[in-house]
Amino acid sequence: MDLIKANIRKYIYFVALSIVTAGGNMCIIYIINNVLKSYLTDAPLPSVNYMLLFAAALSLSFVGRWLVSRNIIGFTQEVLHRLRHDILQMILKSAYYPLVKNKERIYSAMTRDVGNIVQSSVSFVDVVTNFIIVVICFVYMALISWKLLLCTVALLMFTIFIYAYSEKKGHALFSKAMKHDDRFGRYLNEILDGFKEIVIERKKGTAIEQKHMVGALDASAALNKKALVTFLNNRVIGQMAFYAFIGALLLYLGKAFSIPNDVLVNFIFLVLYVFGPIETVVILIPGFSQAKTSLKRLASLKNDLWETDAGTVDTHAPVTFEKLELKQVFYQYQGEHGGERPFSVGALDFSLEAGKIVFICGNNGSGKTTFINLLVGLFAADKGTFYVNDVKVEDARSYSYRALFAPVFSDFHLFDECYSVENVAQDKVDGYIKMFELEDKVSFDGTRFTTIDLSTGQRKRLALICAMLEKKPILILDEFGADQDPYFRKKFYTVILQFLKQEGFTIVAITHDDHYYSCCDYIYKFQEGEIELMKVYGTAKTMA
Numbered sequence: 001m002d003l004i005k006a007n008i009r010k011y012i013y014f015v016a017l018s019i020v021t022a023g024g025n026m027c028i029i030y031i032i033n034n035v036l037k038s039y040l041t042d043a044p045l046p047s048v049n050y051m052l053l054f055a056a057a058l059s060l061s062f063v064g065r066w067l068v069s070r071n072i073i074g075f076t077q078e079v080l081h082r083l084r085h086d087i088l089q090m091i092l093k094s095a096y097y098p099l100v101k102n103k104e105r106i107y108s109a110m111t112r113d114v115g116n117i118v119q120s121s122v123s124f125v126d127v128v129t130n131f132i133i134v135v136i137c138f139v140y141m142a143l144i145s146w147k148l149l150l151c152t153v154a155l156l157m158f159t160i161f162i163y164a165y166s167e168k169k170g171h172a173l174f175s176k177a178m179k180h181d182d183r184f185g186r187y188l189n190e191i192l193d194g195f196k197e198i199v200i201e202r203k204k205g206t207a208i209e210q211k212h213m214v215g216a217l218d219a220s221a222a223l224n225k226k227a228l229v230t231f232l233n234n235r236v237i238g239q240m241a242f243y244a245f246i247g248a249l250l251l252y253l254g255k256a257f258s259i260p261n262d263v264l265v266n267f268i269f270l271v272l273y274v275f276g277p278i279e280t281v282v283i284l285i286p287g288f289s290q291a292k293t294s295l296k297r298l299a300s301l302k303n304d305l306w307e308t309d310a311g312t313v314d315t316h317a318p319v320t321f322e323k324l325e326l327k328q329v330f331y332q333y334q335g336e337h338g339g340e341r342p343f344s345v346g347a348l349d350f351s352l353e354a355g356k357i358v359f360i361c362g363n364n365g366s367g368k369t370t371f372i373n374l375l376v377g378l379f380a381a382d383k384g385t386f387y388v389n390d391v392k393v394e395d396a397r398s399y400s401y402r403a404l405f406a407p408v409f410s411d412f413h414l415f416d417e418c419y420s421v422e423n424v425a426q427d428k429v430d431g432y433i434k435m436f437e438l439e440d441k442v443s444f445d446g447t448r449f450t451t452i453d454l455s456t457g458q459r460k461r462l463a464l465i466c467a468m469l470e471k472k473p474i475l476i477l478d479e480f481g482a483d484q485d486p487y488f489r490k491k492f493y494t495v496i497l498q499f500l501k502q503e504g505f506t507i508v509a510i511t512h513d514d515h516y517y518s519c520c521d522y523i524y525k526f527q528e529g530e531i532e533l534m535k536v537y538g539t540a541k542t543m544a
C-alpha cells in the first residue's frame, strides 16, 4: 500500500494512459463490429472513412500501449532500485547481532521479495488496464444485448469462483515449496562455503546432498508440479467454460432470446475479445497476495534490523581518549544451545587507560571474543555501565562510542580499499609497509593497496596497517600473532606493539602467546565468562 501511496501520481498517469489504450482498442472493436454488421445484413457501409478511423484507433491503441509499457519498464527499474537501496541502507545502519541473525532473510529479501513486489507493481497497472477494457466491453455488450451480458456475467462469476478456490490451493502449495527451496539454499551455501573441504573429501558433499538437498529438491519439485498443474487446470477449465459458452450462445441462447444473427455475431466477437483481459485480471490478482506477504516480510526485517540500533547514529566521535571503564557489565547470548543455559560474561569490571597495552588471555571458549564484541559495541550489554573519560556512555552501540576503536578481528575482513581512511601521508604508509615487511609485495596508491592477494598472515598485517591508518585511539587485536611466523610474531610483540604505543595508540589484544605476556602493561585472564587482572607489567608496574 505504501508503494501505491508513494507513487499515486504515476499510477494515475498509467491508468489515464491505460484508458486511452482501452479506448483505442474499443474503437477498433467497434469499427470491426460495424463493418461485420454491414456485411452480415447486406446494408451499405455508413459513409465514414473506415480505413482512416481504423488507422486512427490503431494508432491510439499502439501509442497508448507503447507509452504505458515504456513507463512501466522505467517505473519497475526505479522501484527495484529504490527497494534494493532501502534494504542496503537498512543493512548498513543495522546493529551487528540482528544482521548476523538475519543474513538468510536479507538474501531472500533482496531477491525473492523485491522480485515479488516489482512484479506486482507491473501487474497492478496490467490489472487496471485490463479491468478498464473489461468494463468498457461490458458496457458495449450491454448496449448490444443486456440479456446475453447477464449470461456472460453469470459465467464469469462461476469461473472466478473456481479460479479463486484453486488459486488459494495452488499458492499454499507454492509457499510450502518455498520452504524446501530455502532449505536447499541453506545447504547450497554450506557447500559453497566449505568447498575446499569438499574437494578434498567428496563424500562430505555427497552426504550433504543426500541427507538434506535431494529431499528438499524432490519435495519442492513435487509441490511446484502440483501447484502448476492446479493453475493449468484453472486456465483450461476457464477456457473450456468460455468456448462452451460461445457454443451455447450460437446453438441455444441466441435463439432462446430471439437475438438477430448480426447482433449475435457482434456479441460473440466481443466475448472472444474480452476473454483475454478477463483472464489476465483473474490470473494476476492472486500475485498481489504474494507481494503483500513480501512487503510484510520486508517490514518485519526492517524492524528486526533497526530494533537495537535505532537512533544511535551520530557523528560526534570523542576528540581525545583518556580512559574507558566498564562497571558490572553483563551479557548473555540469546536462546538455548544444546539444552544448555546460554553462555554469559560478567558481571565484569574493566578499565583501560590511554596509551596502555592490555592483553586478554584465557582458555578457548572462556569469553574473550564475546568480551571484545561487547567492549567495541557490537553486542549490547544486558546490564552495566560504560564510562569514557569518566563520562557515562548513554549507548555503547552509538557511532561516537564505536568510533574509539579500530579492530583486527581473528576472522577479520580485508577490504580491497582503505575506505574510512582520509588524507594519508604516502611516506607514513610506506613506512608502515616496510615495518610490516610487505614492501616486496604491496604498495599503497593513496586509497588502496596494489594487491590483497597475499597469505593469511600477510593479509592480517595489511589489516592492521589499515586499522592504524584509521587513527582511532584504541586498537583491538584478536589473536594477531596466531597467523604470524615465529620471526614476525616476535617482532610484533617486541617491536611493533611498542611502536604503536609510542604512536599514541591504546591496545587491547587477545593472545595465547604466553612467551610474550610480558610485552604488555596489564594482562587480564578470562575464565568461564569472568575476568580477573592476572598481572601488571612494564610501565604500568613502575607507575603503580
Ligand SMILES: Nc1ncnc2c1ncn2[C@@H]1O[C@H](COP(=O)(O)OP(=O)(O)OP(=O)(O)O)[C@@H](O)[C@H]1O
Pocket (backbone or CB within 6 Å): 333, 334, 337, 342, 343, 362, 363, 364, 365, 366, 367, 368, 369, 370, 371, 526
Ligand atoms: N553466537 C553464539 N551464540 C551462543 N553462544 C555463543 C555464540 N558464540 C559463542 N558462544 C559461546 O560463548 C562462549 C565463549 O566464546 P568466545 O568466542 O567468547 O570464546 P573465546 O574465549 O574467544 O575462545 P577462543 O580462544 O576459542 O577464541 C563459547 O564457549 C560458546 O559457548
